[in-house]
Amino acid sequence: QVQLVQSGTEVKKPGASVKVSCKTSGYTFTSYGITWVRQAPGQGTEWMGWISTYDGNTNYAQKFQGRITMTTDTSTSTAYMELRSLRSDDTAVYYCARDHDFNMDVWGQGTTVTVSS
Amino acid sequence: QTVVTQEPSLTVSPGGTVTLTCASSTGAVTSGYYPNWFQQKPGQAPRALIYSASNKHSWTPARFSGSLLGGKAALTLSGVQPEDEAEYYCRLYNSGVWVFGGGTKLTVL
Numbered sequence: 001q002v003q004l005v006q007s008g009t010e011v012k013k014p015g016a017s018v019k020v021s022c023k024t025s026g027y028t029f030t031s032y033g034i035t036w037v038r039q040a041p042g043q044g045t046e047w048m049g050w051i052s053t054y055d056g057n058t059n060y061a062q063k064f065q066g067r068i069t070m071t072t073d074t075s076t077s078t079a080y081m082e083l084r085s086l087r088s089d090d091t092a093v094y095y096c097a098r099d100h101d102f103n104m105d106v107w108g109q110g111t112t113v114t115v116s117s
Numbered sequence: 118q119t120v121v122t123q124e125p126s127l128t129v130s131p132g133g134t135v136t137l138t139c140a141s142s143t144g145a146v147t148s149g150y151y152p153n154w155f156q157q158k159p160g161q162a163p164r165a166l167i168y169s170a171s172n173k174h175s176w177t178p179a180r181f182s183g184s185l186l187g188g189k190a191a192l193t194l195s196g197v198q199p200e201d202e203a204e205y206y207c208r209l210y211n212s213g214v215w216v217f218g219g220g221t222k223l224t225v226l
Contacts, residue, residue, distance in 0.1 A: 013180075037217070045163070045206050045217040062215060095162060102151035102210060103168040110162050 002026040004096055004108035011114045012086050020111045021083040022096035028055045029077035035072060035099040036081045039110075040092040050099060051079060086115045119143050119211050123218035129197045137221045138189040139207035145188035145219040150184075152190035152212060156185055157204045157220075173176050199225050 007021040036048040042054035051070040058070050069082045077085060079096055089115050095106040120142040122203040139152060146152060154167040165174055167183035170190060180196045190207055202225040207218045 035215070042220040044210075047208065047215040047217060059213060097165075101135075102156075103151070103165075103172075104153055104164045104208070105168070105174060107162045107164070 002098065002106045004098060004106055006094075006096060006108040006111045009050075009114075011111045011116065014087055014115055014117055016086050016115075017084040018086060018113050019080055020094050020113070022079040022081070022108050024077045024079070024080060024098070027098075029072075030074060032098045033099040034070070034072070035077040035097050035104055036094065037097070038092040038094045040089065043092075046092075048081070048094075053079065083113075084114075088115050093113045119209070119216045121207065121209050121216045122220040123205075123207060123221045125219070126222045126224065128224045129194070131197060131199055131225055133179060133197050134193065134195045135197060135223065136186070137192045137194075137205055137207075137223070138144075138186070139191070139209065139218050140189045141211065141216075143211060144179055146185060146190045146209060148185065150190070152183065153208045154181075154190075154192045155208070156201075156208045157206065158202075160165075163206065196222075197225055201225055 003025050010018050022088045031051045033052050035050045038046050051058045053072050067084050071080045093110045095110050097104045150159045152170045155163040157163040166177050169182040182193050185189045204220045206220045208215050
């Protein structure tokens with residue numbers, strides 16, 4: 001079955017970087033893009049961006065431009081999201097999800113990132 | 118910046134019918150916004166229910182349906198079950214970016 005398994009909880013200091021992984025299985029990795037979103041405590045869901053697993057093209061939300069990098073490793077069917085210059089308001093649960101043809105269907109379990117001094 | 122608006126909360130009785138809506142600050146929601154709907158229960162990741170306004174996933178219960186209604190995207194639950202109590206989010210596509218709504222907390226009471 002299709003699965004997206006994310007890396008574990010992270011605790012970071014302000015100004016640091018975090019890199020979250022999303023290991024996929026059960027389907028052809030390069031046939032579906034990967035979207036990243038986050039949910040901050042008590043907040044809604046925020047779209048961060050999308051990466052094509054086929055050619056690596058990215059589409060980042062303007063809010064994160066310059067601070068985010070999404071990459072993939074096709075040899076391990078894994079997607080990565082790196083967020084730099086972390087602030088306290090980056091504290092959130094980060095999710096990856098398979099996304100193709102405007103259809104975001106299967107989600108990872110989420111990765112909690114806490115930014116605190 | 119597009120704002121997507123959902124009802125903050127709704128209450129429905131078991132066995133009843135409820136419609137959640139998803140509006141865009143840019144105007145009427147059309148099929149070109151490719152509305153998606155998700156269900157999220159506490160402590161769990163969101164689960165996809167509907168894509169492209171009205172298409173269901175293989176796992177989507179038959180009582181859930183999506184549509185375009187009065188310039189908004191809509192999610193209708195018919196014959197609501199207690200396990201449908203959850204937060205429901207929509208997302209809309211516009212000019213190359215996706216925007217999520219703030220979510221609707223559905224209480225089954």
